[in-house]
Amino acid sequence: MSANKPKAVLMFGPPGAGKGTIGAMLCTAGGHFHLSSGDIFRGLPPESKSGQLFYSYANEGKLVPDDVTIEICWRYLNGLIDTNKFDPSKQLLLLDGLPRTANQAKLIEEYVDVEHIIVLTIEDEEELYRRIGRRGKIEGRNDDGDRAIVTKRLQEYHEKTAKVLEYYPAEKISKFSAEQAPVEVLRDVLVGCSDLLK
Ligand code: ADP
Secondary structure: OOOOOOEEEEEEOOOOOOHHHHHHHHHHHHOOEEEEHHHHHHOOOOOOHHHHHHHHHHOOOOOOOHHHHHHHHHHHHHHHHHOOOOOOOOOOEEEEOOOOOHHHHHHHHHOOEEEEEEEEEOOOHHHHHHHHHHHHHHHOOHHHOOHHHHHHHHHHHHHHHHHHHHHOOHHHEEEEEOOOOHHHHHHHHHHHOHHHHO
16 A cells, blocks of 8 residues: 555445445546445455355344455555556545444545545435335345345444544544435435535
8 A cells, every 4th residue: 555545535324325336426527436345355356265154144234344345445445456447545545334333434544534524314214114125126136125134234233333433533424314305315426515525
């Protein structure tokens, strides 16, 4: 990793809130770099040792252990920098799905400077199930197609990930309602974080 740590904006929110959708749109709109831990994991060859390990957790709705998560994601990030796909001197890193535990929040400090946290909120849990169910049909994701797995993922979010927000000072956190159309959420985030994202 270079001496200059990438500046990172963290995307938080329960599964189905739209972190991936909004993250991708923000990157297109602002030239930032969107990095999703879930996408990195799903890109692992399923037959590889790390791929098998990932699916053994994800197919039960559980989080992958912290050490494995950090190692895989930072190896991937270094690869992006080494191949000039991501330029930390010019681009913000939008981290989607990482950190997901208090321990990960501490561990990533070695690799990135966390500038801000964008939290997508949703009150209606049934809406999350509906969204995830739709995505499961489109993308064929095993962990999206099964209500019991989704319930476990939501439980992991409430028990482990939501608490990570306590690790950061309140002035670094901006919350937005994700109970609107993606373009409306995007508008709110762009307006609310315009200085950061321009
Ligand atoms: P979602 O946000 O909809 O739950 P993701 O694609 O972000 O979906 O994550 C899918 C799965 O990948 C998670 O259920 C978990 O098993 C694993 N995962 C992703 N990010 C992390 C992380 N930071 N720490 C541990 N496990 C992770």
